[in-house]
Amino acid sequence: MSEIWSVAQSGPVEGVVVALQLLCFIVFGFLLSKEDISSHRLPNRLVGYWFLASVVLILCLGASHFGLPGILQGFLGMLFLGGGYLLMSLISAGAMGMGDVKLAGVLGLNLGIYSLSVLFLATLLTFVAATLWVIGGVIVRKLTLKSAVPFGPFMILGAFVVLLVAR
Numbered sequence: 001m002s003e004i005w006s007v008a009q010s011g012p013v014e015g016v017v018v019a020l021q022l023l024c025f026i027v028f029g030f031l032l033s034k035e036d037i038s039s040h041r042l043p044n045r046l047v048g049y050w051f052l053a054s055v056v057l058i059l060c061l062g063a064s065h066f067g068l069p070g071i072l073q074g075f076l077g078m079l080f081l082g083g084g085y086l087l088m089s090l091i092s093a094g095a096m097g098m099g100d101v102k103l104a105g106v107l108g109l110n111l112g113i114y115s116l117s118v119l120f121l122a123t124l125l126t127f128v129a130a131t132l133w134v135i136g137g138v139i140v141r142k143l144t145l146k147s148a149v150p151f152g153p154f155m156i157l158g159a160f161v162v163l164l165v166a167r
Contacts, residue, residue, distance in 0.1 A: 002165050003114040013064045021057050021110060024050060025163070029156040032103065036152035042099030051106045058113050070113050077112015078105045081119050100151050107159040111166075118166040126151075126158030 008018035028050040036042055062071035082105030089096040111118050130151060137143030 001167075002163075003167055004163055007061070007065055007114070010065060014061065017057055017060045017064065021054075021061075022163075024053050024057070025110070025156070025160050028053075029153075029160060033150075033153035033156055036099075036150035040097075040148055040150055042097070042103055042152050044099075044102070047099065047102045047106060051102075051109070054106055054109050058109060061113055066113060073116060074109050074113035077116055077119055078109035080112070080116065081105065081108025081123070084119075084123070096151060100155065103152055103155055107155060111159055111163060114163070115166060118162050121166060122159045122162040124158075125161060126154045129157060130154040 004018055004021075008015045028046060032042055032046050032050075035046070058071060058074040062068065062074070066073070082101060085096065085101045085104035089098065089101050107122065108119060111122055130149060133154070134143055134145070134147070134149055137147065137149075138145065143149070
């Protein structure tokens with residue numbers, strides 16, 4: 001059983017908080033993905049709301065299950081994943097936007113409280129999925145290797161899948 005499901009089954013408070021965390025992934029993930037696909041932008045307003053909701057949920061999970069070390073680990077996840085994406089953004093010379101960096105921080109916060117090791121797995125899954133999408137698009141001649149591809153949906157998908165299955 002994955003870590004998130006173990007936490008959800010440890011008590012009624014934890015179950016509700018985990019359900020709200022997953023609901024945030026579904027609602028904000030859908031809204032951000034829709035916007036990124038249509039405009040290649042991740043609005044600060046939506047990312048900010050998700051961040052605020054995540055902070056409240058991480059504090060609740062910390063108070064009810066993980067304690068202060070878990071809360072700190074969540075914020076460390078935010079720094080690691082957000083910092084990693086910031087580094088990629090700076091190196092890529094604009095190929096990855098700051099919206100992706102901010103979203104990475106939110107995703108790192110949500111993943112980090114469960115485990116810091118899953119950050120790498122989520123990033124790997126994100127890049128593999130995006131790469132397969134681009135290769136498929138090139139094969140069917142809908143994309144070129146220089147096409148702009150919205151990266152947010154792949155980040156959300158990668159983090160969500162890892163959140164559901166990682167130990």
